[in-house]
Amino acid sequence: MRILVLGSGAREHAIVWKLRQSPLASKIFCAPGNAGIGQTCELVNIVPTDVKAVVGFALKERIDLVVVGPEGPLAAGVADALEEERIPVFGPHRGAALLESSKAFAKEFMHRHGVPTARYAVFTSPEQLEARAFLRHVNYPAVIKADGLAAGKGVIIVETEAEALDTMDDIFSRRIFGEAGARIVIEEFMDGEEASVFAMTDGVDYDVLAPAQDHKRLLDGDRGKNTGGMGAYAPARIVSDKIMEQVRKEIIEPVLKGLREENRTYRGVLYCGLMIKNNRARVVEFNVRFGDPEAEVVIPLLEGDFADLLLRCATGKLKEVMPLKNFDACAVTIVMTSQGYPDSYETGKIIEGLDTFDQKKEIEEGLAVFHAATKLDEHGHIVTSGGRVLAVTAVGYGDELKTTITAAYNAVAQIGFDGAYYRSDIGNKAIPKAVPA
Ligand code: AMP
Ligand code: GLY
Numbered sequence: 001m002r003i004l005v006l007g008s009g010a011r012e013h014a015i016v017w018k019l020r021q022s023p024l025a026s027k028i029f030c031a032p033g034n035a036g037i038g039q040t041c042e043l044v045n046i047v048p049t050d051v052k053a054v055v056g057f058a059l060k061e062r063i064d065l066v067v068v069g070p071e072g073p074l075a076a077g078v079a080d081a082l083e084e085e086r087i088p089v090f091g092p093h094r095g096a097a098l099l100e101s102s103k104a105f106a107k108e109f110m111h112r113h114g115v116p117t118a119r120y121a122v123f124t125s126p127e128q129l130e131a132r133a134f135l136r137h138v139n140y141p142a143v144i145k146a147d148g149l150a151a152g153k154g155v156i157i158v159e160t161e162a163e164a165l166d167t168m169d170d171i172f173s174r175r176i177f178g179e180a181g182a183r184i185v186i187e188e189f190m191d192g193e194e195a196s197v198f199a200m201t202d203g204v205d206y207d208v209l210a211p212a213q214d215h216k217r218l219l220d221g222d223r224g225k226n227t228g229g230m231g232a233y234a235p236a237r238i239v240s241d242k243i244m245e246q247v248r249k250e251i252i253e254p255v256l257k258g259l260r261e262e263n264r265t266y267r268g269v270l271y272c273g274l275m276i277k278n279n280r281a282r283v284v285e286f287n288v289r290f291g292d293p294e295a296e297v298v299i300p301l302l303e304g305d306f307a308d309l310l311l312r313c314a315t316g317k318l319k320e321v322m323p324l325k326n327f328d329a330c331a332v333t334i335v336m337t338s339q340g341y342p343d344s345y346e347t348g349k350i351i352e353g354l355d356t357f358d359q360k361k362e363i364e365e366g367l368a369v370f371h372a373a374t375k376l377d378e379h380g381h382i383v384t385s386g387g388r389v390l391a392v393t394a395v396g397y398g399d400e401l402k403t404t405i406t407a408a409y410n411a412v413a414q415i416g417f418d419g420a421y422y423r424s425d426i427g428n429k430a431i432p433k434a435v436p437a
Contacts, residue, residue, distance in 0.1 A: 001024050001025050001026060001027075001064040001065055001307055001311065002026060002027045002028075002029075002061060002062060002063050002064050002065075003019055003025055003027070003028050003029070003063065003064065003065045003066075003067060003307060004028075004029045004030075004031065004044070004054075004057065004058055004061070004063045004065070004066045004067070005019070005028065005029070005030045005031070005033075005041075005066075005067045005069060006030075006031055006048035006054065006066065006067070006068045006069055006070070006073055006078070007030070007031075007033075007048060007068070007069025007070045008030075008032050008033055008034050008037070008048075008069075008373075009034070009069065009070070009292055009372045009373070009388070010292060010293060010295075010296050010333075010335075010370035010371060010372035010388070010390070010391035011069050011070075011289075011290050011291075011292035011293075011295040011296065011370075012030060012033065012037060012069040013034070013036050013037050013296075013370040013371050013372075013391075014295045014296045014299045014300070014368070014370050014391075014393075015067055015069060015290070015295065015299065015306075016028055016030055016033075016037055016040055016041050017040065017299075017300075017368060017370070018299045018300070018302070018306040019067075019306055019307050019310075020040055020041070021306065022305045022306050022307035022308065023305070024305060024307040024308055024311075025307045027042070028040075028041035028042070029041060029042050029043070029044050029057075029061065029063075030042070030043055030044065031043070031044040031045070031046040031047075031048060031054070031057070032044065032045055032046060032047070032048070034371045034372070034373060034374050034375060034385070035371060035374040035375050035376050035382045035383075035385075036369070036370065036371025036374055036382070036390075037371060038376070044057060048068070048069075048070065048072065048073040048078070049072045049073050049076045049078075051073070051076055051077055051078045051081045052081075054066070054073065054078055054081075054082070055078075055081050055082055055085055055087070058082060058085070058087050059085060059087070063087060064087075064088065064311070065087075065088050065089070065090065065307070065310060065311050065314055066078075066082055066087060066088070066089045066090065066091075067089075067090045067091070067310055068089065068090060068091030068268070068289065069289060069290070070289060071097065071100050071101065071149065071287060071288055071289050072149070073091075074091050074092060074093075074094065074097040074100075074101075074288055074289065075094060075097050075098075075100070075101035075149060076094070077093070077094040078091070079091045079092055079093045079094070079097075079265075079267075079268075080093045080094050083265075088311060088314035088315050089267070089314055090267065090268050090269075090310045090311075090313055090314045091267070091268040091288070091289065092264070092265060092266040092267065092268050092288050093264060093265040093266070095262075095263070095264040095265070096259055096264035096265060096266040096288065097288045098264075099255075099270075099286040099287075099288055100149070100285075100286055100287045100288045100289075101148065101149050101288075102147055102148060102183075103145045103146070103147050103148075103154075103185045103285070104122040104147045104183050104185055106285070106286055107120045107122065107185055107187070108122070109255075109258060110255075110283060112258065113254045113255065113257070113258035114250075114254055115250065115251055115254050115255060115283055116250055116251070116280070116281070116282045116283065117282050117283040117284075118143070118187040118188040118189070118190050118275075118282065118284075119187065119188045120185050120186065120187035120188070121134055121185070121186050121187075122147075122183060122184070122185055122186075123183065123184055123186065124182065124183045125172045125181075125182055125183070128168065128172055131168060131184070131186065132165065132168070134186060135161055135164045135165060135168070135186065136161060138164075138186065138188075139188070139189075140158065140159055140160055140161065140164075140189075141157050141158060141159050141189040142157075142158055142164060142186060142187070142188065142189055143155060143156070143157050143158070143186070143187045143188070143189050144156045144158055144164060144167050144168065144171070144184055144185070144186055145184060145185045145186075145187065146171060146177040146180045146181040146183075146184060147180065147181070147182065147183035147184060147185060148177070148179060148180030148181070148182070148183075149180055150177045150180045150181075152226075152228055153177075153226075154177055154180060154181070155226075157189065164186075168184070171184055172184075190275040190277070190282060190284065191275075191277065192275040192276050192277030192278075192282075193238055193275070193276050193277070194213070194214070194216075194273065194274065194275055194276070194284065195211055195212065195213050195236045195238050195239050195274050195276060195281075196211065196212045196213070196214060196236075196271060196272065196273055196274065196291050196294050197209075197211050197239060197244070197247050197252075197271075197272045197274060198212075198269050198270070198271055198272070198290065198291070198294070198298060199252045199256075199269065199270040199272065200268075200269050200309065200313055200318065200324065201256060201266060201267065201268070201269070201270060201313060201318065202267050202312060202313045202314070202315070202316045202317065202318040202319075203256070203259070203260065203265060203266050203267050203316065204256075204260070204316065204318075204319075205318045205319045205322060206252060206256060206270075206318070207318070207322050207323055207324040208244065208247075208248070208252070208324075209234075209269075209298045209301070209302060209324065209326070210234040210235040210236075210297075210298050210301045210302075210326050211234060211235055211236045211238075211239035211244065212232050212233065212234035212235070212236055212291070212294040212297055212298050213232060213233060213234070213236040213238065213429075213430065214229045214231075214232045214291060214293065214294055215229065215230045215231045215232065215423060215426055216228075216229055216230070217230070218230065218341075218342065218423075219423070220423050220424055220425045221425065225342055225343075226342070227337075227341065227342045227387075227388075228292065228342070228387070228388055229291070229292060229293045229294075229335060229388075230293075230334075230335045230337070230422070230423045230426065231293060231332070231333055231334045231335050231391075231422070231423055231426030231427070232291075232293045232294045232296065232297050232332075232333050232426070233297055233330065233331065233332045233333070233401065233404075233405075233426065233427040233430060234294070234297040234298050234301055234330065234331055235301070235326070235330060236430065237430060238276055238430075239274075239276070239281075240279070242279065243276060243279060243280070243281050246280060246281060247272060247274065247281050250281075251272055251274075251281070251283060252270065252272065255270065255286070256270075266288075267313050267314050267315075267316070268288065268289070268313060268314075269288075269289060269290055269313075270286065270288065271286060271287035271288070271289065271290065271291050271294075272286060273285040273286065273287065292372075292391075293333050293335055293391050296331075296333040296368075296370050296391045296393050297331035297332065297333050297393060298331075300331050300368060300393060300395050301326045301327055301329055301330075301331050301395065302324065302325075302326055302327075303324075303325040303326060303327055304321065304324070304325060308321065309321060309324070327395070327397070328397065328398065329366075329395050329396060329397045329398070330395070330396055330400065330401045330404050331393055331394065331395045331396075331404065332393065332394050332396075332401070332404050332405050332407075332408045332426060332427045333370070333391045333392060333393040333394075333408065333426075334391070334392045334408050334409065334412050334422050334423070334426050335372070335388050335390070335391050335392075335422060335423075336388075336389050336390045336391075336392065336412060336415065336417075336420050336421070336422045337387055337388050337389060337420075337421050337422065338384055338386070338387055338389055338419055338420075338421070339418075339419030339420070339421055340419070341387035341388065341421070342387060345387055345419070346419065347373075347383070347384050347385050347386065348377065348383050348384065348385070349383055349384045349417040349418040349419060350377075350381045350382070350383050350417060350418075351374065351381075351382050351383065351384060351389070351390070351415065351416070351417045352415065352416045352417065353414045353415040353416055354369065354382055354415060356414050357369050357411070357414075366394055366395035366396060366397070366404075366407065367392075367393065367394055367395075367407070367408075367411050368392075368393045368395075369390060369391075369392050369393075369411070369415070370390065370391040370392075370393060371389075371390055372386065372388040372389055372390055372391055373385045373386025373387065373388060373389050374389060374390070383417075384417055389417070389420070390415065392408055392411050392412045392415070393408065394407035394408035394411060401427060401430055401431055402431050404427075405426065405427045405428070405431075408426070409424070
């Protein structure tokens with residue numbers, strides 16, 4: 001199989017890393033990739049949202065499977081365009097990718113198909129008077145969300161009506177989210193604990209991966225700013241068998257059925273962002289791709305041939321390899337960021353210590369250093385090129401989360417760059433009576 005992976009983060013590095021372990025994968029390309037991904041496959045200088053360029057490359061290189069990492073290309077219709085050329089693609093069509101690219105669509109879809117989520121209302125910018133009246137009667141805190149893709153920043157939790165009105169002005173008048181804020185969703189605040197469940201699907205059949213928990217806040221103890229994710233671990237015990245059963249019956253199955261009824265083609269992975277309280281899960285959000293950093297823990301845990309699995313999802317043949325199996329193991333990933341992330345930060349810092357890791361040895365030892373934002377400078381050094389720089393994963397066999405966390409931090413300690421920052425408590429909340437880090 002000749003495979004093209006779209007994207008450039010640690011999630012895509014984990015995808016390529018797993019594909020490389022498949023005897024079916026004869027050639028792997030990644031567009032545009034990063035310095036770490038470039039050590040393991042051929043990089044292609046194409047912007048993933050440039051649908052025409054992606055299709056052209058896939059035809060020219062006789063690609064057998066395209067795996068789409070991020071949501072942008074899916075919202076731009078890359079899966080639709082590839083399928084028109086009969087190129088199998090892991091990732092939903094644009095009409096199904098709306099589950100992520102429009103929060104208003106996602107809420108209305110959940111409402112149509114009876115999927116449990118927070119109560120909500122949708123307003124467009126000409127409906128500001130109605131929105132103001134609505135905000136007078138909601139309970140606080142409440143949540144205001146920009147409808148469109150806003151790079152994970154489009155969600156604001158407001159404590160008072162005054163703050164809510166201010167936020168609405170920011171979005172509608174000051175247009176802080178641009179076109180993504182042409183519509184807003186106002187919704188009930190849900191408390192509880194968050195977790196992520198991933199359903200691999202060919203549109204008809206599906207199975208779930210190990211449930212995971214992300215750590216979205218910048219600082220230890222889940223304090224500080226929201227980020228793209230500072231670390232993750234799996235399996236997340238908070239998603240008990242009972243809750244997983246509820247998620248299957250009340251969330252995943254109605255969503256897949258609803259998508260089929262509405263003729264929205266979905267072959268790929270459905271990310272269910274959940275809020276769990278009193279042993280019940282409700283949907284916070286859907287994404288139409290793997291989570292990042294969750295991918296860096298759920299993919300290494302998965303047993304079996306990954307290229308075969310993704311191709312089966314893309315071609316409607318998932319059933320024959322179900323149920324999916326995980327290693328009897330747990331995984332932890334620690335994200336190393338540039339100082340100042342998620343606000344402004346410097347890039348171009350030389351990363352030391354990477355050469356102590358070698359891919360073959362890594363797999364034997366249960367370690368993997370996934371690159372999130374790195375590039376080669378003119379002297380051939382690997383340097384930082386973004387906010388989240390690396391995701392360092394450890395896999396521990398058996399159920400030893402605590403020793404796996406230690407192994408991940410030991411690996412992190414061997415890597416350094418100017419201003420490197422990471423949280424020191426990833427996974428701790430899952431250890432019964434953990435000693436605070
Ligand atoms: P989203 O982009 O929809 O995932 O929202 C980003 C983050 O905001 C989520 O991971 C939650 O932590 C938080 N959030 C979103 N919606 C709600 C809600 N209705 N209640 C509480 N927290 C929320
Ligand atoms: N881990 C959050 C996300 O991928 O959206």
